[in-house]
Amino acid sequence: MSQYHPKFSSSPIVETLRSSLKNRICLALDEPDVVRARSLLLAIGDMVGMIKVGPVLFMRSGMRFLEEISDRGIPLFLDLKWHDIPNTVFGAISGLSLPTLRLLTVHAQGGEAMIRAAREASDSLPGVSPLVLAVTLLTHLDDRELGRLGVSDRGAGVLGLGSLALESGAHGLVMAPGDLSSARNRFGGAPYLVTPGIRWEEGSVSGGGRKDDQVLAGSPKEALLGGSDLLVIGRPFLKSQDPKRLLEDLLSSV
Numbered sequence: 001m002s003q004y005h006p007k008f009s010s011s012p013i014v015e016t017l018r019s020s021l022k023n024r025i026c027l028a029l030d031e032p033d034v035v036r037a038r039s040l041l042l043a044i045g046d047m048v049g050m051i052k053v054g055p056v057l058f059m060r061s062g063m064r065f066l067e068e069i070s071d072r073g074i075p076l077f078l079d080l081k082w083h084d085i086p087n088t089v090f091g092a093i094s095g096l097s098l099p100t101l102r103l104l105t106v107h108a109q110g111g112e113a114m115i116r117a118a119r120e121a122s123d124s125l126p127g128v129s130p131l132v133l134a135v136t137l138l139t140h141l142d143d144r145e146l147g148r149l150g151v152s153d154r155g156a157g158v159l160g161l162g163s164l165a166l167e168s169g170a171h172g173l174v175m176a177p178g179d180l181s182s183a184r185n186r187f188g189g190a191p192y193l194v195t196p197g198i199r200w201e202e203g204s205v206s207g208g209g210r211k212d213d214q215v216l217a218g219s220p221k222e223a224l225l226g227g228s229d230l231l232v233i234g235r236p237f238l239k240s241q242d243p244k245r246l247l248e249d250l251l252s253s254v
């Protein structure tokens, strides 16, 4: 029997985001060279559902590049994975002013008060409030590393952190493709579930058959079948000779 958690009922803001995105592909723009980042933005920015900016680009271009994406009307995911005391996280999020910002991240391990502060700050932003996503267990952590962090069972760790985060006000979670099915089984369809660690080898263009540091990589099909709302893909596009064709092949295969 499914252990669906009745507390997590569908929220209009999550449903609106689900129905408004062009597709479920999110380009992770982890490009240190701003000129190259811009050329990828111009090549495929209008074709993906969302663009994610994390510390790699943010440290080089600050808010400027985020504003550039937002000015183009592209849904934006700010992935700075805050993990700090509640007051600091509240202050960071409440300073945001990006009209197309739709997702932001905190670490679930920051705990209940921090996640509540993130949610409160996000709710108070003018315009459409971004969803607060909590990162459960990072996709590069193998069992040995998890053991050293005191986590003996990955699945239980993801579900435990996921429960904590959703009960504390997070709209959704970030997890590896292989963790999705048990999360959907436990939490139901309401939370917005995002999956990085996407790798594939299909069709005429390779989607980065190598896993890089993504120990828990899974294919786009696995992630979609597991119930992912958004597939976060970086290096396969960043390293591709023809990112537009790679994206077209991917979109036609899923």
Ligand SMILES: O=c1ccn([C@@H]2O[C@H](COP(=O)(O)O)[C@@H](O)[C@H]2O)c(=O)[nH]1
Binding pocket: 028, 030, 054, 135, 137, 138, 139, 140, 174, 175, 176, 196, 197, 198, 212, 214, 232, 233, 234, 235, 236
């Ligand atoms: O557990 C996590 C959380 C976030 N990420 C981010 O997703 C992308 C993945 O990029 P690839 O190049 O496709 O591996 C990257 O921005 C990470 O910071 C993650 O990989 N795992």
